């Protein structure tokens with residue numbers, strides 16, 4: 342780790358701004374954000390991301406320059422790459438970094454766990470209040486040894502397929518997740534997984550396996566049983582031989598979280614697991630709603646890795 346001279350560390354915020362996030366009206370939103378940051382006397386610098394994953398490089402530069410407070414202005418994808426930038430940099434311990442979010446994305450699922458409102462001014466007020474939580478971060482290693490981090494939820498199988506299909510439907514907003522999900526289930530061929538978890542080996546046909554750090558994904562669905570962002574454990578859901586009608590008849594349960602009690606669903610807590618794609622069907626792998634690759638994957642957790650600015654808890 343190449344440590345910076347402490348005198349170059351600044352208390353100012355650095356905003357990573359995704360102008361493509363949220364599908365429109367960016368100029369108006371950005372104008373409002375700048376005005377409010379001035380009203381609340383927040384000292385900041387910023388960069389616009391110019392393409393997907395550019396956030397990683399922008400975060401690296403900002404931390405190198407001495408910034409320790411990073412604000413992600415965008416949706417879950419922007420936050421995902423901001424987190425990847427923090428986890429990959431080598432200038433300071435990741436837990437020295439504080440991350441806040443100004444949500445302007447389509448889904449904005451990460452903020453739901455912390456009841457941060459999907460509203461620019463409320464989010465800025467929360468940043469001013471400066472209450473933080475030291476959150477766990479998930480890590481995935483693919484067959485080619487590439488490494489990816491996730492701050493919300495990741496998965497392999499059908500959810501990856503849905504993310505792959507989602508791009509064309511995203512302009513419809515959060516309903517696009519469910520439309521994409523239902524459409525795909527008519528055609529999707531479930532892979533066979535060999536799963537090594539907690540000294541057990543499970544071999545099964547599997548619609549998907551999910552790894553949760555936080556509670557919500559897919560535009561407000563709750564598909565893990567008891568995700569706790571600070572317990573040092575992945576909250577794992579195995580949706581086994583789920584069929585089209587299993588999903589149609591249980592739509593409401595996807596949103597209430599009751600789906601985890603379905604007889605074709607198994608839940609686990611673990612610090613690590615490995616999923617082997619037995620017949621090399623190359624199932625899609627997603628992290629925080631971003632497609633990251635295909636094939637087998639090892640998943641683990643980095644406990645209490647990054648400080649996130651969250652809504653102050655009353656009491």
Ligand SMILES: Nc1ncnc2c1ncn2[C@@H]1O[C@H](COP(=O)(O)OP(=O)(O)OP(=O)(O)O)[C@@H](O)[C@H]1O
Pocket residue numbers: 359360361362363364390391392393394395396415416417418419420422445446447448449450630631
């Ligand atoms: N200038 C850019 N042009 C195109 N894509 C970009 C740009 N900057 C960042 N991206 C990428 O846009 C993708 C989507 O971003 P993000 O998820 O934040 O927005 P969203 O899709 O509107 O919101 P959500 O994921 O919450 O539904 C991410 O992969 C991000 O890296």
